[in-house]
Amino acid sequence: MTVGSLPRVVVVTGTDTEVGKTVVTAAVCATLRAAGLLVTAYKPTQTGVGPRDVGDMAEVSRLTGAPTHEGVRLLAPMAPRPAAALEGATLPTLDDHLTTIETLASGHDHVVVEGAGGLLVELTEAGATLADLVKRVGDCGVLVVSRSALGTLNHTMLTREALQRRGIRELGIVLGSWPTDPTVIETSNRDYLSALPEGLLGAVPTGAPRLDPAAFCAAATGWLPGLASRAAASQRRDTP
Ligand SMILES: Nc1ncnc2c1ncn2[C@@H]1O[C@H](COP(=O)(O)OP(=O)(O)OP(=O)(O)O)[C@@H](O)[C@H]1O
Ligand SMILES: [Mg+2]
Known part of the structure; x- marks a missing residue:
């Protein structure tokens, strides 16, 4: 891996559910694709959806035109383990997810993995979390999606501490929905997160998911300048 470039597998987690992981996953895919990289996305466990x-x-x-894959989908809008228990479904194991990610990684420059909820949500019947999965993926780093509002500094720092405690590589933070008229608190939060090591990679503006796909893709690189510079340093699979 080139210094300053991106790991093969980029995992998108968040400080919570509904913080904008999906739209950030899309913005990451669009940014990497704009840099000429071959990208796919994977959601190990998708809950709260019918067939x-x-x-x-x-x-x-x-939003991006990128090929995507799901591990398992479950009906109940709750954490994967209880959602699977409710419908008597068997969850994939960590090995199953690893096999899928490695297969996808062998055919793409980058795999972007969107977690369910936050970092310590259990993905398997054995209670393995997204953090456990990340630890087993070879060339992997984690991007944290945070809110802009009051309370985000505590949630963001808790997630970072959990990553650091496990020796997981941090790629940086993205604000999932940056308002048109930020409050003083939001601006202060953004400035604080920007000043951290492995700090802010960018922010997705409020309303981004409502853009048409071409406009979304055209704008994504500008939302994530910290990622775009590293995407430029990332090597395509077919280059020596
Ligand atoms: N930048 C944004 N502007 C406007 N709406 C947004 C933005 N980001 C996210 N949303 C909306 O907020 C809701 C939650 O966002 P999203 O689905 O990306 O969260 P998530 O963290 O992926 O949640 P989950 O844990 O369920 O995967 C969605 O309805 C989404 O359209
Ligand atoms: Mg999501």
Whole structure:
């Protein structure tokens, strides 16, 4: 891996559910694709959707045109383990997810993995978390999606501490929905996160998911300047 470039697998987690992981996953895919890289996205566990519902990966494909994959989908809008228990479904194991990620990585420059909820949500019946999965993926780093509002500094720093405690590589932070008229608190939060090591990679503006896909893709690189510079340093699979 080139210094300053991106790991093969970019995992998108968040300080919470509904913080904008899906739209950030789409913005990451669009930014990497704009740099000429071959990208796919994977959601190990998708909850809260029926068999025909649009899941997070369909939204990423719609916005970016990137191919996407789901591990398992479950009906109940709750954490994967209890959601699977409710419908008597068997969750994939960590090995299953690893096999999928490695297969996808062998055919793409980057795989972008969107977690469910936050970092320590359990993905398997054995209670393995997204953090456990990340630890087993060879060339991998984690991007944290945070809110802009009051309370985000504590949540963001808790997630970072959990990453650091496990020796997981941090790629940086993205604000999932940056308002048109930020408050003083939001501006202060953004400035604080920007000043951290492995700090702010960028912010996705409020309303981004409502853009048409071409406009979304054209704008994404500008939303994530910290990622775009590293994407430029990232090597395509077919270059020596
Ligand atoms: N930048 C944004 N502007 C406007 N709406 C947004 C933005 N980011 C996210 N949203 C909306 O907020 C909601 C939650 O966002 P999103 O689905 O990306 O969260 P998530 O962290 O992926 O949640 P989950 O844990 O369920 O995967 C969605 O309805 C989405 O359209
Ligand atoms: Mg999502």
